[in-house]
Amino acid sequence: GQQLNQSPQSMFIQEGEDVSMNCTSSSIFNTWLWYKQDPGEGPVLLIALYKAGELTSNGRLTAQFGITRKDSFLNISASIPSDVGIYFCAAPKTGTASKLTFGTGTRLQVTL
């Protein structure tokens, strides 16, 4: 159905490394969103994607809207300690004006 599967569930990386994570579904979407949640805070919108194949950057973050429209990817270059948090993908629920389905998140932890 509209379940969004995020991979990996968690990851430890060294400071300075590049990070890749993805979000997949069996459903087709017209929009993909990526959020980051810091510990004890609400999710913050990082990047919104509206076109298949689109590649969008926000500082060290780059997200891609998969060409099949069933997946999206988020890359973080040269990770730093403040990248720690949970990254969620989200996509619109079918037939709704503004409701989202969220993935279960990728927990990123950075070691110095």
Next chain:
Amino acid sequence: NAGVTQTPKFRVLKTGQSMTLLCAQDMNHEYMYWYRQDPGMGLRLIHYSVGEGTTAKGEVPDGYNVSRLKKQNFLLGLESAAPSQTSVYFCAISGFSGPSYEQYFGPGTRLTVT
């Protein structure tokens, strides 16, 4: 958190007690949402509103009620709290100029029901 405030930040309730969570926005967005977040389950939509005076059910509405009497406020009520409602509750807004998928979240309310 994009002009979204939530009150209170923390609350402990006993089973059967009632409470109201307040979400307030100063961004003039049309759409407002209430989510709950539980470990390993991501964010699940409880109720939402597409405008002043309107509300609708999300995917997990049972045990909750909502009201949107003013455009800037969205209230979430628990009439008789249960331990299963222990969670972190987030309010979100969207739609400054028409329907939008870009939602902006408040800081959350951590609720414990004993």
